[in-house]
Amino acid sequence: MPVERRRALTRTLLYGAASAALYLLLYLFRDPVLKASRQGGWYFLVPIGVAFAFSLVHGHFTGHFWELFGIRAKTTKK
Amino acid sequence: MEIGFIELTLVNVIFLFLVGFVGGLVSGFIGSGGAFVLTPAMMSMGVMAVMAVAANMCHKFPKALVGAIKRHRFGQVDLKLGIVMGISAEAGVLYGAGLQQSIRETFGAAGSNLYVSTVFVVVLAIVGTYVLRDAWRMYRSGDPDREKITRLARWVQSVHIPGTMMYFKSIDARISVLFTLPLGFATGMLAATIAVGGFIGVPAMMYVLGVPGLMASATELVIAFIMGMGGSIKFAWSGLVDIRLAMILLAGSLFGIQLGAIGTTYVKPYMVKIVMGVIMILALASRALMIPVYLSDLGRIDPLRDTTARMLGDISFAMLILALTVGAGIVFAALIRGIRAHHAKLAAIDAPVGTFTPPAPAEAVAFPPAGRLKRILLVTDGSEYSESAVGQAIDMARRCDAGLFAFTVLPTPFYASPFGDPLHKEEKRQAVERLMKVRARAHAAGLECEILLGHGEDPWLEIIEQAEQSAMDLIVMGRRDQDDVLRSLLGSTTGKVIGRTRSDVLVVPRGTHCAGKRLVLPVDGSRHSDAAALTALTLVQRCPMPITIVSVAGDNAGLPEARAIAERIRMRMHEAPLPVEIVVRSGIPDRVIIDCARNRQADLIVMGSHGRTGMDRLLMGSVTEKVIGQSQWPVLVVKPGQHALSGKVSAPLSAGQPRSDAARPQIPRTQGAQ
Incomplete structure (x- = not known):
């Protein structure tokens, strides 16, 4: 696998994991978050x-x- | 007010994610849209109206932020214009919300709904029609990349009010903020009223300020961010934001907005207008359906029955979803088409060789004389089906002392997925390897052979273009399989090439080879079969073999005419080195031709082609194609050049006997053999 593609894959996986972690945290702490929001x-x-x-x-x-x-995105040389 | 957050089920989560995705896709493309579906969609799940609006708002501003950053990278955002209009839009939102409140207090919920729907219908009817009309004009203008500035925009740009002028890069001009302020205000007011401010903001930027369509839709995302942020803070201050709903919507919409934003780089500017106009018109039809319901609630018309009112409500909501889906569909289609075209272009740039060596000036004529065999294009796909074609082409090039050119077409990948790109490279490597092998075989037979790898979405089109550009006299191809209904309906690559090319085509079925045993020449008295006869004569002079001329009549009554045609061709083939015999039969042409070839142990059929394509071929059928489908021997399909078609075959059939159709005895046609 070319280095560039490997890096892209690593970045995607890292951000994907971080995003999943945020959603998991929101799910786990939904009650305190909603309580705070309601105030x-x-x-x-x-x-x-x-x-x-x-x-x-x-x-x-x-x-x-x-x-x-x-x-x-399409890139065009000007 | 009691604030209640609903319980979320998995179905609700998936539904919100999908609606968010579609809404995001449209927003990324046209700068707005989606909100008018998201809010009622949440309400249908049991979310309170005000909280649905709050959740929508709270997902909108981060979505618009991501979209604006993305499109800023593409150079489409006028940040200054977005901020200036965004601030005035915020004022419009506050005023619009206040106006809504007072209408609700005065006329009640039905009055408020009637006001919203009427504004929706009137504004969208005017703006939507204008946007669609403009898109249509651009499309028909012949130069769809160029956007005309309206007279109003030209006037706005010409007005100079000291102390209020501001430079905006999107229009490369200074305009007075006294024009941008009311536009921003109207955008905000509409956003507070019908939830889609962009439906007025984007057209206003395009037609009043003269901002190009793509930049207007991108700048609208900045305005949406500012408005959404302000609205979200207001709702969050009152404790009305259900952040779970907003973040689930955001999860889907960020996938969508990235895709929509990317889509804008592949399309012509009028596409943004088409998507926006179509959504506007469908959305207004949806709201118009609800007007009788609100009028009934207000007692302005006879009361509607509950079932009627409910049905109108359901249809109206379904139309909103339809509006968003149609918009997303157009965006998707434009994106896929754009990416495919772009990749095809890139693949063509990557091709190892541009074109074959052009012919010598003396040979470079657009319509080669019939029977000339100087340049042979061998089309190979490396499969077992094209293996026999390779051997036949080499043999023919050697016998006719012709130049051999091997060509392979790699289909352009649909898109470069992580697996698609390496796969495409591997395919390319294998294709070049195959071509090298063909060249090695040609060298072993004492021939030079040029090789070329082509790229394109439609292999048959690339083959035809290459044959045309490189002035090929003959295309040699394999045949995939026996004909069947599906193939005849859809057309094979070989069939499409035969139908459209101007070069002759030799179709070589798998495992066959013409060793020069006998040539079968079907004739029907047309110029097409004359051209085939001329080519057959050229061939047998290079590679002596006996000829059987086959003439088929529809019934026994047509036999004398069929014989006369065959005799005429035989007379003109007196230069043939070996005997020429005649077979005249009545029956179905393709069956008679195949039977004759089998009985006479022929190994080559040479026949003309009318070159029918598409519906014409489907309706009338093609004897040539049927023969190719059933033949167990190579079939040479001769395409008459312009000279032959005009009745002036460039080389006479027989030396000393120049002829033209005018000089030819008028013989009634028998049932066409081609």
Whole structure:
């Protein structure tokens, strides 16, 4: 396997694992998270923070995922 | 208010993931969309309306963030314009939400719904129709890459209001923020009203400011991020966000938005407009269906029965899902087509050799004279089916002192998956190896042989183009199998090549070889069979073999005509080195021809082709194709060049006896043998 592809695979697996871990944590700690969300006020930081964290990790994973399958943006030389 | 979070089942999770994916796909492509389905979809699961809106909002801003970053990398985002419009859109959201609230308090839920639906229908009817019309114009313009700036946008760009001017890279001009502010405000207001601000924001950027379609849809993601972020904070402050719902939606939608964003790099700008316009029109039809229900609730029309109202509601929701699905389908199709075309282009660039050596200037004519055999294109796929074709082509090139060119076509991979790319490379290596073996066999027979590897989605098209570009006189190919219904309906590679090429084609079935025992020449009096006769004569002069001319009549009454045709051809073949005999029969042409070849122990059939393709061939049938399908010997299909078709065969059938169709005695046609 070429080095470039191996790296891409490693990156995808790492982000995939991190993303899965985040979802697992959300599942395990759903009750305290929902309780905090329900309080409102400055607790708004909880859902917003969670959304940012997921977008960062899961966003990277999905991007690498499609690239791994060869679906990447068309690049044109200008 | 009591805040209740619903219990999530596995089915709910999968449903949200899938809807999120489709919504994300569309958003990544057109910058918005999806929300109008997601909110009712969550409500159908039992989520309170306000919490459904909150969860939708809270998944929207991280989704838009990822999409905006992605498309920013493609150079499609005008960040400054997005931020300027996003801020004013936020103000529009607050105002729109307040307006909604006051309408609800004054006219109740039905009044509010009626207001939303009416706005939806009116706005989308105007904007959607305009967007589709513009897409159609671009498509028909002959230059679909070029987007025309509207007169309104040109005027907006020309207005100079001191102290308010701002440069935006997407339009490469300075415009007054006094124009962007109301547009952003309207976007936000519409987002608060019908949940899809992008339906006004993107067209406004395109037609009022003059932003190109792709950049407008990408910049809309920045606006959606700002609006979604503001809305999410507002809902989260009230404790209304069910982060589980939002994150499940996000899980699917981030897969979708990445794909949608990538899709924009493969399509022409009008595709964004088509997707947006189609979704708008379907969505407005969905909302229009609900207007009678709301009017009934308000007592403005006779009350509808419960079943009717429920049915209209179900149809309306189904149409929303249809709108999103159709949009996603168009995006998918455009993405797949774009990727395939791009890979085909890349594969062609990677091809080891561009083209065969061109013919000498004297030979380079678009329509070679019938019977010329100077350049032979051997098409091989390395299978057992093309093995006999290799031997036959080498033998023929040696006998006719012709140039031999071996060609293989590798189908372009559908897309380069982790397994697809190495597989394609391996296929390429094997194909080159096969070509090298063919060349070694040709060298062993004392022949030079050029080799070439072609790439393309349709092998038959590559073969035809290569034969055309390299001015080949003859294409030699194997035959996969006996004809069957499916093959005749779909067409084999060989059939398609025969139908469309202008070169002659020698089809060599597996395990056969023409050793020069006898040549069977079916004739029907047409120019096509004349051309075949000329080629047959050329062949037997190089490789002496007896000829059997076969003429088939539909019934016994046609036998004298059939005999006259055969006699005419025999007279013109007096230069043939070995005897020429005639067989005249009545019956089904292909059966008679095959029987004759079998009985006479022939090992080559030479016949003309009318070159019918498509529906014509399907309806009328092709004797040539039937003979090829049943033949146990090589079949040479002669394609008359332009000269032959116009009745002026470039070389006479017999020296000293120049002829043309005009000079030929008028003989009534018998049942066509070709």
